Amino acid sequence: xxxxxxxxxxxxxxxxxxxxxxxxxxxxxxxxxxxxxxxxxxxxxxxxxxxxxxxxxxxxxxxxxxxxxxxxxxxxxxxxxxxxxxxxxxxxxxxxxxxxxxxxxxxxxxxxxxxxxxxxxxxxxxxxxxxxxxxxxxxxxxxxxxxxxxxxxxxxxxxxxxxxxxxxxxxxxxxxxxxxxxxxxx
Numbered sequence: 001x002x003x004x005x006x007x008x009x010x011x012x013x014x015x016x017x018x019x020x021x022x023x024x025x026x027x028x029x030x031x032x033x034x035x036x037x038x039x040x041x042x043x044x045x046x047x048x049x050x051x052x053x054x055x056x057x058x059x060x061x062x063x064x065x066x067x068x069x070x071x072x073x074x075x076x077x078x079x080x081x082x083x084x085x086x087x088x089x090x091x092x093x094x095x096x097x098x099x100x101x102x103x104x105x106x107x108x109x110x111x112x113x114x115x116x117x118x119x120x121x122x123x124x125x126x127x128x129x130x131x132x133x134x135x136x137x138x139x140x141x142x143x144x145x146x147x148x149x150x151x152x153x154x155x156x157x158x159x160x161x162x163x164x165x166x167x168x169x170x171x172x173x174x175x176x177x178x179x180x181x182x183x184x185x186x
Contacts, residue, residue, distance in 0.1 A: 002084045002109040003183045004032070005091045005175060008100055009116035010145035011138040012126035014163035014171070015093040016044065018116065021172035022091060029176075032083045032090035038071025041131075046079065064094075064102040069137055075099065080107050089179065095145050097152045110183040114175055115149075115160045122164050158182070 005022070007015045022029040036045035037053050053072060056062050061077040075092060083090035094100055104111050118126070123142045127135040149155070158178050161171045 001183060003089050003111070003179065004080070004084065004109050005029070005089060005112045005114060005179065006094055006100055006103060007091060007114050007116055008094050008097070009163075010095060010118065010120075010123055010142040011132075012123040012130065012142075013116040013118045014161075014168060015116060016130075017168045018161075018163075018171050018175070019091045019093070021168040022175060024169075025172055025176050026089075028088050030083055030088050030090050032075070032080065032092040034093070035074040035076055035079060036071055037074070038069075040069065040071060045073075048074070063106045064099040066096055066099060068095075068141065069134060075103055075107075077107065080109075084109070095141060095148075097148050097155060100155070112158050112175065112179050112182065113156060115155075115157045116163050116171075117160070118163045120146075 007018065009015060019029070019031050023031070031044060033044060033046045035048045035052070036042070037048050037050055053074065056074065056076050062074055063077055063080065064075040066073045080090065092103060094103070100113065120139060120142050124135065124139060127138045132138055159174055161174070163171065
């Protein structure tokens with residue numbers, strides 16, 4: 001059975017750090033590299049063109065599209081299928097509940113949903129340390145994520161992690177335990 005992990009949270013909540021800890025625990029965990037159309041940071045993305053996006057949309061292969069920071073970020077069907085090849089478990093980073101809903105509804109797999117949270121002050125501290133040049137936009141996104149989460153009080157999470165208090169390796173071990181318990185691997 002195909003499986004994946006959805007990490008939801010505001011900017012600088014630790015999605016990249018916890019994904020790195022997961023990949024150290026088990027090589028089957030892989031970062032899902034979203035398609036990005038735009039400029040800025042390229043690490044962790046598959047850079048694409050507006051024409052590629054139009055082609056994916058025409059084929060119905062866009063699972064979720066998010067426009068933020070002047071860029072377009074896409075979770076696409078071919079990308080997810082490739083990420084799951086060979087029994088791998090992709091870790092998908094999302095900051096919008098609509099993305100969580102669309103991925104689980106439009107791409108059949110066993111999805112483990114994890115809420116990562118940190119304070120706004122922590123986002124303000126971490127953002128420039130990780131090289132962001134648009135910390136004000138990241139703080140606005142933190143506010144939007146908090147409002148989005150509040151608008152979905154019945155959202156289901158297999159795990160909630162306060163990354164102000166939990167170490168990345170500890171969080172990764174807890175996520176790994178849930179993946180192994182809820183969907184046994186061969």
